[in-house]
Amino acid sequence: MKQSDFYDYRIPDRDKCVVRYLIDRWAAETPDKVYVQFEDGDAWTFAELKERVIRVAAGFQKQGVKQGETVAVWLPNGPDALLAFYALNYIGAIFVPFNTAYRGNMLRHVIDNSDASIIVVHKDLVPRLTEIDLANLKVQILSGGGSDVDTGLKSHFFDDLKHSTNELTPLIRPIDPWDPQSIIYTSGTTGPSKGVLSSYLHMFSNAGPETWPMVTHEDRYLVAAPLFHIGGMAPPFVMLVRGASFALLSGFSTDKFWAAAKKSKATVVFLLGVMATFLMKQPKSEHDKKHGVKKAFMVPLSDDALAFNERFGIDIYTIFNMTEISSPIVSEPNPSVRGTCGKVRPGVEVRLVDSNDCEVPVGQVGEMIVRTDRPWGMNSGYYKNSEATAEAWRNGWFHTGDAFRQNESGYFYFVDRIKDAIRRRGENISSFEVEAEICSHPAVKEAAAIGVPSEATEDDVMAIISIVEGAEIDLKALCEFLVNRMPYYMVPRYIRIVDALPKTPTEKVQKSQLRIEGLTSDTWDRDKSGLRFSREVLGQN
Structure with a gap:
């Protein structure tokens, strides 16, 4: 075919x-x-x-x-x-x-x-x-x-x-293709969960060859995400559309992942969130390339993508998607552009806009809005929630709530969920970028960055981290490591070490819970430790 x-x-x-x-x-x-x-x-x-x-x-x-x-x-x-x-x-x-x-x-x-x-x-x-x-x-x-x-x-x-x-x-x-196929409930991080109403055409638009041209009828897709989440529900449909096959796991396990991939003869895997980081921080083994997987979708694309490709012998792709849309941004194999989500795929239009839906100049940050040229190619609204539907679909475009920037070559870069952005003393800070840099430290397993109230004004940056098993970390040394990789104002003031970050079954970090917990008694304060950074000291502009 x-x-x-x-x-x-x-x-x-x-x-x-x-x-x-x-x-x-x-x-x-x-x-x-x-x-x-x-x-x-x-x-x-x-x-x-x-x-x-x-x-x-x-x-x-x-x-x-x-x-x-x-x-x-x-x-x-x-x-x-x-x-x-x-x-x-x-x-x-x-x-x-x-x-x-x-x-x-x-x-x-x-x-x-x-x-x-x-x-x-x-x-x-x-x-x-x-x-x-x-x-x-x-x-x-x-x-x-x-x-x-x-x-x-x-x-x-x-x-x-x-x-x-x-x-x-x-x-x-x-x-009919436009009939309702499913209602999938979102995480509900800013209010009650919303039910995303999807047609068969929505699912097809998210599964078809314009979105996944690298997946063929000869592949077998390893599915570790839950079927109640679009990340788990879509791959079986992707393969059904192609007359292809998939292997279904009960869930993701770092220790068992490659063995499961080999046993199932999988050729395609999806690595969401920290999955790729967890796999990379496992001890190297002579069996690292003995699995049969040829292609992996890494979302988001980490700094370790090239190293992952070399270590495990797998072509890396990345995308941007959410339950409501149909993967409008897809990358080429092994993208060399650091931090990209890819470029616009055929069949969709994407704009980055300000709060008035006016397009921002190339290089500036704006909310991503999307529409497709196929009828019913995205969600059919939020079930029994006309207000949320109208708000999301205003002016004929679906508003993702995600901040992006685009470069001159057409590559898109995720900045943050708009609601997760941190503002410190007049500077806008991407929690996503802070987390990515913290996770580049070899002793850090995973990280979440949030804003906490500052005694001065606006927010201070707080990081909640977990440590690689058997590793040790000095928090002052971690900050000194970070200040050479990011602007001084992004370096967390507060750091808390936990055994594991709270997550939903879809592996999303529950930042709302971390914000409620805030500054706990076991939170380390960089300022009180005497370690302060400034523009003048670092010579950063």
């Missing part, structure tokens, strides 16, 4: 972008090709995938699930999560995955917002349902066995769905 076979800015045929018809297509064309391999070694061909999906889909229909309805899915990675995803889409229902870390008010909010009356839930998560108002929920379908906890919901077993007959109720109408 050639890339041009399904590369088209117009609306593609259903069998090139809609889950149901993609499964039917590959089961007919390549029935014996393996589509998915699981952590325990079990593997399903496209023919087996279709058979299993149809049985679960018929089971959902017997539970009353109709085309166009939402169904909540609250599962860890594994066969049941994948079957729920595809079976719901197979009957035209909307897949609504929940983060397995949710509980309390966050869980109550997404259940209420989703309008779901049925939830597929792992038995170990059931006790959390008793802590909240279950809104419209009426039925729970239990994965992983039974539960003794009484939620007041009518209970069924997912295993029973897997053994349903394959007699499907006919669809009301064919599933």
Whole structure:
């Protein structure tokens, strides 16, 4: 199959972008090709995938699930999560995955917002349902066995769905490319989580060859991110579009990653956040290149990208994406430009603008706004949140909330989430850039930079770091290391060492929690240690 076979800015045929018809297509064309391999070694061909999906889909229909309805899915990675995803889409229902870390008010909010009356839930998560108002929920379908906890919901077993007959109720109408495919909830760092409504065309635009030309039907994608996150949900669809295969892990493990890659015969991996840093800071081994992986997406692109390429023998790419958009910025292999996210891919327009949506000059920082030339190529809005939708889509462009700059050659550089930017004595500071420089120290495993109130005015910079196992660090020496790599005003005044940074299951650092904790009793103060930096002393302009 050639890339041009399904590369088209117009609306593609259903069998090139809609889950149901993609499964039917590959089961007919390549029935014996393996589509998915699981952590325990079990593997399903496209023919087996279709058979299993149809049985679960018929089971959902017997539970009353109709085309166009939402169904909540609250599962860890594994066969049941994948079957729920595809079976719901197979009957035209909307897949609504929940983060397995949710509980309390966050869980109550997404259940209420989703309008779901049925939830597929792992038995170990059931006790959390008793802590909240279950809104419209009426039925729970239990994965992983039974539960003794009484939620007041009518209970069924997912295993029973897997053994349903394959007699499907006919669809009301064919599933169209612009029909809703999923609602994925964002992290909710600035308020209640927002449900990103995506069509099949949105998913296809994020998966197709204009976005991922380096991924082919011969590849196998190793997926370690959770399926309730776009970073875990998109790769299986990327490979389904191509008639290719993927391997699904329960999660990312530094110690087990390369062994899993080798065992699964993966050729493509996605390294999000600190994953690449963790792998680089492992002791070197004669087995570093004995894995079979050819391509890796490193997001963000670190200073260690070239070293990673040389050590592990893998071509490195980077992108910029978020749940709401469709990877508008993609790099060439092994980009030599430090810190870039790449250039604009075909099919999208990107502008960097000020607070009035006026374009900023090249080289200046502005918010990235995006639009596509394919209808339905990005999100269809925030579910049941018209105000947030209107705000994000104002003036006909989607506003990412991310600050970037662009150079004369067209390369884009991520500066910061606008809400995470730090302002110290008139200087705007990118927390992202501070973190990148701190992590370049060999003893630092990971870092987060936040602003804390200053007794003078605005903010002081605080860094929260964790240390590589077995390493030691002198905080004065760390600051002296940093002052030779960044402007003096960016060097953290406060540093706190923790065992690990608080994260969501999608490996995003929970900066909101760090801001709440603020200056703790174990926080080191550079000023009180007598180590002060200034423009005059350093000769920096």
